[in-house]
Amino acid sequence: MxxxxxxxxxxxxxxxxxxxxxxxxxxxxxxxxxxxxxxxxxxxxxxxxxxxxxxxxxxxxxxxxxxxxxxxxxxxxxxxxxxxxxxxxxxxxxxxxxxxxxxxxxxxxxxxxxxxxxxxxxxxxxxxxxxxxxxxxxxxxxxxxxxxxxxxxxxxxxxxxxxxxxxxxxxxxxxxxxxxxxxxxxxxxxxxxxxxxxxxxxxxxxxxxxxxxxxxxxxxxxxxxxxxxxxxxxxxxxxxxxxxxxxxxxxxxxxxxxxxxxxxCSIKPYAACRGTHSAIDALGLLLDQLQVSTDQVEDVRVSLCGFLQDMCGGRDVGTLAAAQMSLPYALAARLVQGHCRLEAYDDEQRGDPRIAHWMSRIRLEVDPQLSEDGEPIVSVRTVDGRQASLCVDPPLGAPGNPLSDAALEEKFFSLALRVMPRGQAAELLEQLWRIEELESIELSIVPTLRVGMQPGTLRVPAEADAERPVRHSHADGSTPRRGYDHSENIK
Missing domain, CATH: 1.10.4100.10 (2-methylcitrate dehydratase PrpD)
Structure with missing residues (x-):
């Protein structure tokens, strides 16, 4: 053996x-x-x-x-x-x-x-x-x-x-x-x-x-x-x-x-391939740095490695799967919608002519000097001729740049509430935060994952339909940066 x-x-x-x-x-x-x-x-x-x-x-x-x-x-x-x-x-x-x-x-x-x-x-x-x-x-x-x-x-x-x-x-x-x-x-x-x-x-x-x-x-x-x-x-x-x-x-x-x-491992803040996330972060930070709105942007250039180009360089947005693998679409959605949450990938948004306009103004350039594990460099040029460039490494959601507990809960509710009422989602969340205390996963977690439950079967307090207080690890809502195995960039 x-x-x-x-x-x-x-x-x-x-x-x-x-x-x-x-x-x-x-x-x-x-x-x-x-x-x-x-x-x-x-x-x-x-x-x-x-x-x-x-x-x-x-x-x-x-x-x-x-x-x-x-x-x-x-x-x-x-x-x-x-x-x-x-x-x-x-x-x-x-x-x-x-x-x-x-x-x-x-x-x-x-x-x-x-x-x-x-x-x-x-x-x-x-x-x-x-x-x-x-x-x-x-x-x-x-x-x-x-x-x-x-x-x-x-x-x-x-x-x-x-x-x-x-x-x-x-x-x-x-x-x-x-x-x-x-x-x-x-x-x-x-x-x-x-x-x-x-x-x-x-x-x-x-x-x-x-x-x-x-x-x-x-x-x-x-x-x-x-x-x-x-x-x-x-x-x-x-x-x-x-x-x-x-x-x-x-x-x-x-x-x-x-x-x-x-x-x-990383937790995704955006509804797209992880390879797009650093560029999404960089674009948002550059807009803030240059203090410009979308209509003041002339164009966006992305310098990236060949591997990321092959994986996320496509411009087909005819299907959800294709759009979520497209770096140009992710940046166009960030410019048009102001975010890259799941709603930005809906059929209606993918067909928005403003998306097509901005995708035509986003240029991808392969830099052979960039590591295959490296993050891209995003450059924004404004209509008045200013320009700034940025590489975000690690992107939001990575162990070195984690989502806060508040942001994680916000993401959870935004997803769970698509299929279940808030009271049920709140009970599930509460159990997951203290999962190490649960004596039976089958009797606790599993029933709360079922949609279509009969009234009275959930052990939900009366106030559960109200907004629950979010959990924070630090006073500012951030979570600690982890100290393990961060030597390799994360896709």
Whole structure:
């Protein structure tokens, strides 16, 4: 058996909630909260509804969040994973989109674990999932190398995070967890081909990875074995096959249990690909710096690396998926709408002639000197001839530039209220902030995720429909800057 596989599996089995640094637990809760919010809103998206139609008539005990429907555990992992990523509002910087993969798999595993799972165990499993998914990506050479080769890491590497987290919830031992990770390798896949025509397949990747990871753990639980040399330098091995030119196998277990990968992840303030966020921030700051309104802007230039150009340089806005991957659209929306929230990507906004006007005045220029992991440089020229340039690194939402708790709650409510009343959203939020105190996820969190509940079934105080006070970590509403693994820029 591969020593690395053994060590990864042992880590999954042996890690305890008490081993997690308090700051990491706090960040894990924020990402869990954020993923539930993204999924609830995503449940109402076209792609999530279409995916649910595929399983019409299926029966099971696992809730599809934001609905009153239940289905089998594997199908629920898939469907909740699709919804989580459907609107490009889920977190990033892990496998890449770890929340949309790990949390749906974990919750599906909870539904079939056969025993009560408490909040501390849920947090631990989520942290493990983020850890393993990210480490596999780093072993592939990290984000730019692996995704630049055409693989979508949310799918290819996320399946391992889902398998590890599910194995933990299901109580697999070390040998079974090795098999779960090995089987997950056979379920890995996902290509960036969607980028050329704005197709919806990207939204399926997170769900497929969640489903695959859960199934890998379930198969291993039943005694089906997986390859124990999956990450070795052997013919048919994962790294040799998918990352032959870029693999860094030492990244699989370097500083395991010391450097925590969830701590490097970002929460999105904007409903667009993370690659656009730094430029959105820079444009807003430049407008403030130059003290100009949109009608006083002559044009906008963006100097960027070739990888970001290939990923986000498109100008097709005919579909939501295409627009959310477009850097020119994001900047045009910031100029026209004043923000890049989800509403800025509605059909009506995408067809606004003012958007087309500004997209024609936004120029992207590839600078070969820029690192493939680097953030772009945005330049604004005004009608009176002034000009200023700025690079924002890290962008808002990154660990070094985090959303405040107040902003996180505002985002959560803006998403959850699309499918449920404020009282229900408020109860869910309150439970998520204290999730480590909950003794049964099935009896506390799950009922609050169901839409269409009968009156009287929620334990909501009478004042819950009023605005709830927001939580702050500092007096000014900001949150502490994290101190882990910030050496690499986050996409």
């Amino acid at each position: 591969s020593e690395r596989m053994q060590r990864l599996a042992q880590f999954c089995v042996d890690s305890r909630f008490e081993d997690l640094p308090p700051a990491l637990v706090a960040q894990a809760k924020r990402h869990i909260l954020d993923t539930f919010g993204a999924t609830l809103a995503g449940a109402g998206s076209d792609v999530a509804k279409q995916a649910r139609q595929v399983f019409d008539g299926e029966v099971g005990n696992t809730l599809i969040w934001g609905t009153d429907q239940r289905t089998g555990a594997a199908q629920a992992a898939l469907l909740n994973g699709v919804a989580a990523h459907a609107l490009e509002l889920d977190d990033t910087g892990g496998c890449d989109h770890s929340g949309a993969v790990v949390l749906p798999a974990v919750m599906a595993a909870v539904s079939m674990s056969g025993q009560s799972v408490n909040g501390r165990e849920l947090i631990t499993a989520v942290v493990i999932g983020y850890e393993i998914g990210r480490r596999v990506l780093e072993a592939c050479g990290s984000y730019s190398a692996h995704n630049g080769a055409g693989w979508h890491s949310t799918a290819t590497c996320g399946v391992f995070g889902a398998a590890a987290a599910s194995a933990r919830i299901l109580g697999l031992d070390t040998a079974q967890t090795v098999s779960a990770l090995g089987i997950a390798g056979s379920f890995s896949g996902g290509l960036w081909a969607f980028i050329h025509d704005g197709s919806q397949s990207k939204k399926l990747h997170s769900g497929r990875a969640a489903e695959g990871g859960l199934l890998a753990a379930r198969f291993a639980q039943r005694g089906i074995t997986g390859p124990t040399k999956l990450f070795d330098d052997v013919w048919g091995g994962f790294l040799k096959t998918l990352a032959g030119e870029s693999s860094q196998p030492d990244a699989l277990d370097a500083d395991l249990g010391v450097v925590w990968k969830l701590a490097r």
